[in-house]
Amino acid sequence: MSTSTIPLAHGHEDWVLPYHGTVAMLALIVAEIAIFGIFVVAYIYYIGKSLTGPYPRQVLELPIFNTVCLLSSSFTIWIAERALKRGARGAFSLWWALTVALGAIFLVGTGLEWKKLIYHDGLTISTNLFGTTFYSLVGLHASHVIVGLTMLSIVLIFSLTGKLKSEHSRQLEVLSLYWHFVDGVWVVVFTVVYIIGR
């Protein structure tokens, strides 16, 4: 019995714990899911409860192009990460820049949609329940896209100025985890707002 503890003392060389950045990001994503969950529940609860128009069916159009752009950015960021791990920094910058561009297209698309809704259809956040819940939920998601884009752009600057090495790929994995989350949430928002709610 007394020998049972001795191997332990030698067994600690391979004492490896998970990377704290990844764990923290997963925890943050859980918190974010809870926040989005509440806004989604509020949106679903208030579908069809607006007392006055305009109603979703009259004004909402499916943002297919936007959605394709945002979802494909999840794919490009994954390719970029793999490129960095290989040490192909040029390819990394290219795919990373494409990710930023796709995210930016999504934001511009949302901006144009809102412009049409506000100036053409007269739907603002205070018009009716649909306006309140729509701008809150889509706006919450868009604000996450803005945060993500800011961080992606900072990485792009580091990459273009040659400050990014393959040893940073662990940190970038954490960032891309966030970006995948932002994209994943859009699938839920899209389904709720543009398919169920219309």
Next chain:
Amino acid sequence: MADSTLPIGSAIDLTPPGEVHGTWLDQVQSWVVTVDHKKIGLMYIAYALVFLLVGGFEAMLLRIQLAVPHNNFLSPEVFNRIFTMHGTTMVFLMGMPLIIGFANYLVPLMIGARDMAFPRMNAFSFWMTALGGLMLYYSFIGGVGLQGAGSAPDVTWWAYAPLTERAFSRGHSTDYWALSLIVSGFGTIGAAVNIIATTVCMRCKGMTMFRMPLLPWLYLVVSGMILVTISPLTAAQIMLTIDRYLGGHFFDSQAGGAPVVWSHFFWIFGHPEVYVLVLPAFAIANEIIPVFSRKAIFGYPAMVAASAGIGLISLSVWAHHMFTVGMTSAQNAFFVLSTGLVGVPTGIKIFNWIATMWGGKIRFATPMLFCTAFVAQFLFAGLTGIMLSTAPWNWQLHNSYFVIAHFHYVLVGAIVFCFFGGFYYWFPKMTGKMLNERLGKWHFWLFLIGFHVCFDLMHIPGLLGMPRSIYTYEPGRGWDGWNMIVSIGGLIQAVATLIFVYNMVYSYFKGPDAGPDPWDAWTLEWATTSPPPEYNFASAPVVDSRRPLWDLKHPEDPDSRYE
């Protein structure tokens, strides 16, 4: 065998601490810019203690007003503000910072780490929390915003819609309430993320998850719960702010919004929040009871499983706050049963604490006194909880003083008692000085008597139909004498708390030196000096069991043989 435990011995740094240099301004600066988990933890705790006194003072004002019928001590408007501030303060500015402060101080020490996983985010979280408290109390002077509108928030701490809408709560006081909870909520979420990353990724060599002491384990559960409970509150507060500032209609009944949605969102936060506050109290009892019973904790895996079980079940019980709102019978039945189910893991815990004490060589020092009282009082609190979670009983007694008595029994009888015990237990570690035992005994007995006089008897006016949140009442309803006695009980608790504050100040300057391990305890925080150096451990500890210091002190019979 001795080899494997040796590194703990060398974890103690024997170099004498350097003289403290610099002016008092340098001292202040060193606290403001610090990223050291111990200093941040102490700041959290100090912040919580300040608000404990503020919130306690507010409670005294309320009890003076309610002591006799037709009292004019506080006007109705001021009474509403004070009880709103009392509730908000005690939950968000006292309770949350207190639990996070203890986590900050103890978790890295107990898992043999040198700091939290994200020291700077840790400081950020604290200062966000501090800003939240500042904003809430600034409303007293800055919250008017409109002639004749009240200064401090007066919407109760659960702030039911549509009272909080702009049409009914004029001025800025409600905005301060919502914004301060959003801001301090961000701080709390940051702290929870940090605690999770720390417990998962920063454990010292040999400390597998099931060798981790129960306190970090319970804080891991609590942090997971914070992620999914504070976030809904933040979301709901953002909605409220949208309603108030941008003219939204989330809770605006005149535009089709449903106030009941707020109730659901608030209690989805509000009920798990009780467990967020009480699990750290369990965590403290889990550390103190074994040490003062001179036995290892009974049923360690069951304790972990019960904590995780409480965490999961507590997410599905929120609507037992809303039986009187009017739900379908299926919903009523669901929430009655799910609430009853929480009693199972909590019951397991109570049995485990008793089994830990059973046959032990119990030392009734002040920390153990508080924890012993906690076990009994938490049982009573749980029993009235089961009563209230039964829908028909709840229909009779909802929003009565029976409810107030029940949840204060949990919040004071369980949480405050355990944290007082925690202070007596870890104050020597935090300051290097022992708290005075004689004053501690006075504190304990006075607080115990005050608590029972106040909150045992508070159930009775509740059963006699006294509603909560009223600023006064008519004589002759059978509530008069009871309220007077309850107020006297409150006063006794206030005196006991002041003894505690005096004890801390007195012992800090005059108390005997504690040494690294005054209680002959077993977890890693006692394997370094008191107070620990900034880096905690001179060399990283290696552990072989759940009680590394036991192994070190008893090399002939280490725990690692049996685990």
